[in-house]
Amino acid sequence: MSKRRMFLKMITASLLRRKSRMLTALLSVAVGATILAGLVTVYVDVPRQMAASFRSYGANMLLMPGENTVLNQQSVDAALSLISEEKLQGASPYRYVYTEFMGNQTGEGKYSSQLRFMTAGTSFENVQKTSPYFAVEGRYPEAQREALVGKNAASTIGAKLGGSVRIAYDRTELVEIEETQTELQGSAPGYYDAEVSVTVILNSDGTIKTVAMDLSRQTPFRVAGMTTSSFTDTYGIAHAESFTDQFTGKQLPLTLSTSENDPDEYIDAVSGATASSKAVVDAVNAALPVGTQTDTQQITNTERAAMSFTVSGILETGGEEEDYIYISLRDMEAITNEKDRFDVVELSVAGSSEELNALANEISENTGLECRLVKRVTKSEASVLGKLQALVFLVTLVVLVLTMISVSTTMTAVVSERRKEIGLRKALGASDNSIRAEFLGEGLFLGLLGGAIGALLGYVFALVVSRQVFGSDLQFNFALVPATIIVSMLVSALSCLIPVKRAVAIDPALVLKGE
């Protein structure tokens, strides 16, 4: 038998045949190695885990309409094509509109309550990716006409899971109306026969749109007791405007009011300028067409659309989402009668803040959309990540030291327990180096076994931590097995230095003393 085999035989026998001792020592190494391997696994995995966790706190990139670009399927697709597939974790389009919640109908067009709510149309499948923190009681809408109601909104309107809510949306439509207007011109003698001329614009339905007067040839009105200016002077303008305003909307011919009992549609004269006023009315009545002009007008048409939804889920987020009602994009299109239009697309993209910044710029430049980072989250992500890693690193260090102390204590106990045996070995001719080699050998063997056990248990430990803290699984890191074993062996060997020193100092003569 070779010396090396005998050496291995002795150290393995020492560990394997003295089971209880060995188990104590092995336990301290294995526990240390377990925590070590576990923490290192977590440490290595933390960035991934944290990134995943932070992504779960909402999207980190927003797409919004640009100055000249609308946010629709086409522009969104263009933006998404710039993001590499493995980095894009999710994209959720949102269309936000104000709607009114209709309570119970109490009569023709009358409801018990009418409250304004923000309603969002979105794709629930994608929302679950970009906002995994959404806590839904019940379930996400699946079928048509199902709604996810924010918790606050639900309590305000008294919506119950499985109940129904009726919401109304005012579809507004801008209508352009082309109108052909007729221009008339006429004149009539006024004060002191000085001529008054007018230009009248008639709407297509014959009503007056505007009347413009030329009173330049009228001398100032004379009014008993006071000298007022003409229609055109500082005081008269007010009179003139309120005077001509009366014409708008009236039909020809016009009549000048002469008494208080006259009907409303009569034209009231400017007091103190009755002659001129009369001349204007006469001129309007006498005006003849001189031409036509077309004018386009925009009119807002409002049409109310109402729909009932089944409440499939109540949404709890702790944020403003709890005030909203969420419906599918299809239902949103149906209620608004607008297709392919989003207000914002929330993106969840993996990457460092620099990468994301560059990406956002690229998207903004190439698509004309506005692409913004949700900065608060990405920044804190980096800083929290750093702090957490530092913490894990510190704890790892502390565990390492504790393991060393523990192994050292155990080995010291082993040495004092085996004083006689060491004395005997020395009496049999063991040199100091043989004693060192044997104890270090035992330490290394312990480190090997404990490290192997720790590497496996450490993975389990890390898995538990990962599941508990981050709620996700973990990949087994094979490189960590030899690493853990080597570190354990090193730590064990280091821990053995002091006990070994003690062992070497043992006096062989003690074996002859009949202790």
Next chain:
Amino acid sequence: MSLLEIKHVSKIYGELKALDDVSLTVEKGEWIAIMGPSGSGKSTMMNIIGCMDKPTSGQVLLDGMDISRESGKKLTEIRRDKIGLIFQQFHMVSYLTAVENVMVSQYYHSMPDESEALEALDRVGLKQRARHLPSQLSGGEQQRVCVARALINHPELILADEPTGNLDEANENIVLDLFRQLHREGTTLIVVTHDPEVGEAAQRMIVLEHGRVAKEVVNESFQA
């Protein structure tokens, strides 16, 4: 040249003179018994001869080497090469089997050789028990393993400190027979004992008292 020459050796612990100007010469192949009351300095002397301790004064020559002057490392070497030790407590490595315990001695000396170790065990009548742990052996059997271990490297000198102190009559006789065999083979034996029967088995008996050689008796009826 004598194998061992002890010249005016004293060992002083504070006030106490454990050995007080002891001189003794042992020839190659001699069988010496050292006797004396408890505390008379027998073990102290054995430690010095066995290269595990150094005298306070005086000189010890083992095979011509002055072991009272050597460094610890050199002493370990000399002990390993020249001396076989047997103790009262039949010390064995508790987690190694009988044959492995014998091989430990070979391991520190030169090369572990299992067949040689088994032969040595055969010689002490324990071939059948070679694979047993010390806890599975009786006291007498353990002491015989220790004898086998002491003789495995063919030392010139075997030092035994109360080798039969804890043994019954039958086992004592087995061990004495082994000593006789070793003596016939030319091994020098120094045996510390309280037991007159063991003392009388030796060629010469040295009696220590208060660290001094009180008496030296040559065994006239000694038969090899």
